[in-house]
Amino acid sequence: MESTLVASSARARSAVDAWVREVVAWHFAPETGTPFWLEFAARAGWDPRREIRNYDDLDRFGSFQDEWLRGGPVRRWVPKGLAQAPVYVFETGGSTGVPKSRISVEDFRLDYSMFSDTLPDAFFPRGADWLHVGPSGPRRLRLAVEYLCQVRGGICFMVDLDPRWVVKLVKMGELAMMEQYKRHVIDQALTLLKAHDGIRCLFTTPKLLEALCERASLKKLGITGVFCGGTEMTPQFHRFAVEELLEGAYFAPTYGNTLMGLAVHKPRGPDDSWDIIYYPPVPRALIEVVDPDRPDRLVDYGRTGRGRRRSSTAPRENTRFSRAC
Numbered sequence: 001m002e003s004t005l006v007a008s009s010a011r012a013r014s015a016v017d018a019w020v021r022e023v024v025a026w027h028f029a030p031e032t033g034t035p036f037w038l039e040f041a042a043r044a045g046w047d048p049r050r051e052i053r054n055y056d057d058l059d060r061f062g063s064f065q066d067e068w069l070r071g072g073p074v075r076r077w078v079p080k081g082l083a084q085a086p087v088y089v090f091e092t093g094g095s096t097g098v099p100k101s102r103i104s105v106e107d108f109r110l111d112y113s114m115f116s117d118t119l120p121d122a123f124f125p126r127g128a129d130w131l132h133v134g135p136s137g138p139r140r141l142r143l144a145v146e147y148l149c150q151v152r153g154g155i156c157f158m159v160d161l162d163p164r165w166v167v168k169l170v171k172m173g174e175l176a177m178m179e180q181y182k183r184h185v186i187d188q189a190l191t192l193l194k195a196h197d198g199i200r201c202l203f204t205t206p207k208l209l210e211a212l213c214e215r216a217s218l219k220k221l222g223i224t225g226v227f228c229g230g231t232e233m234t235p236q237f238h239r240f241a242v243e244e245l246l247e248g249a250y251f252a253p254t255y256g257n258t259l260m261g262l263a264v265h266k267p268r269g270p271d272d273s274w275d276i277i278y279y280p281p282v283p284r285a286l287i288e289v290v291d292p293d294r295p296d297r298l299v300d301y302g303r304t305g306r307g308r309r310r311s312s313t314a315p316r317e318n319t320r321f322s323r324a325c
Contacts, residue, residue, distance in 0.1 A: 012282075017054040019283040024052045032081030036068070039076075055286075059296070069100035077103045090258045091138040099138070102259055108140050111262040111281050112148040115254070118264050119152075123250030124225035127153040128200035133189045133208050134230075135163045140258045145203045145227075157196060159188045186211050193221045205230035206237050209245060219247040229254040235274040242268075254278070260285050260309050285309060 027037045028048045041048055052060060069092075078087055082105050090108075091099040130149035136142045136158060149156035169178040189212060193199055202223050204212065209228055212218075218226070226249050228241070233253055242251050255278045256262035263278035263285075280287045289305045291297045299305040 013055070016283050016286065020055050020058065021053060024048050026081065027079060032079055034079045035076040066100060069102060070098040072101075074101050074103060088140075088143065089138070090140040092258045100259070104140065107261060107284065108144040109147055110284070111256075112144050113151055114281060115262055115264050116148055116151045118267070119225065119227075119252060120250060120267075122224075124152065124201050124227075128224075129154045129196060129198040130156045130201040130203065131159070131189060131192055131199050132156055133159045133185065133202065133204040133212070134161060135205075136161050140261075141256070144262070148227075149201070152201075154201070155198075157192050157199060159185055159192070161185050182208070182211055186215055190216055193223075197222060199223070201225045201227070203227045203229075206232040206241070209241065213245040217247060218245070218249055223249050225250045225252070227252045227254065229256055233276060235276065238268075238276055239274040260287075263287070280309070 026032050027034045028041055030038065037048075048060075052058065074089055085105045088104045088108075089101055090104055091101050130145065132142065132145045134141060134145070142158070146156040146158070166178055166181060169175070169181065185208065189204075189208075193216075200222055202209075202218075202225070204226070206228060207230070209226065226241075226246060228251065233255065238251070238253055241253075251268075252265055253276045254262060254265050255276070261281050261284070263280045266277040266279065268274075278287075286309065288308045289299050289303070290308045291299055292306045295306065295308055
């Protein structure tokens with residue numbers, strides 16, 4: 001068993017190293033490269049295509065600066081090899097200063113096609129319609145959930161939601177107004193669910209899922225599968241959702257963001273804990289759980305640290321994670 005695991009790990013690492021070389025070759029080639037990275041290499045005075053040969057070599061680039069993603073020109077992130085492709089621009093939260101922008105061509109489709117393969121048809125029926133009750137506007141999530149629904153043969157209904165306004169209300173101390181806005185969002189969701197009996201699948205955030213279930217029964221509304229993500233996702237909420245809110249619907253807890261993309265979940269088995277285990281979209285993004293004070297050191301299995309992410313579609317970010325084998 002151990003030898004099989006070691007061999008599998010070696011094959012996976014070899015594949016990741018090959019992917020790193022391919023991505024670096026693309027982004028730093030004069031014909032296909034990304035303007036930002038071509039300028040980076042020119043200033044650095046070394047050729048990444050020659051010196052970056054494996055995953056560990058990526059440390060040579062140092063830490064990515066968030067400010068590089070704030071403001072334009074956004075086309076400096078569009079590779080020359082994709083200059084003629086339709087380009088999307090997505091934004092991060094934007095609750096503090098200028099939002100970070102990232103461009104996309106196909107990655108949100110790739111992520112959500114992979115995610116679709118993990119959803120059981122018995123609970124997320126092919127051809128069923130979906131309802132998206134979550135952040136909309138300039139976020140990747142809005143198009144991604146709609147695409148997921150389309151991949152599975154359905155039509156996606158949308159509720160408009162501006163989380164930046166919610167953040168402002170909290171900062172102003174307008175908690176009563178925030179509750180009114182949340183009620184407004186849930187009112188829209190209930191109107192759609194009651195008017196369209198073909199909706200069987202739901203995307204929402206933990207807080208909105210709880211608010212929706214306080215107002216109505218998911219079972220009576222016909223919901224059989226719930227895809228849920230957000231910063232409030234914890235083992236405690238996972239258990240609360242399954243045991244108190246879902247009434248037998250399947251729960252797919254996930255982690256994702258505008259910069260990294262979507263990390264699919266490990267379906268919970270009967271003997272599993274309520275921990276939420278995520279798998280990043282390998283090889284296009286990888287997550288390491290590292291010591292916050294020494295980001296070059298992995299923490300031991302089962303320990304909590306910072307998530308150091310490397311991605312071919314976006315830079316590194318730090319988020320709290322617990323390391324699982």
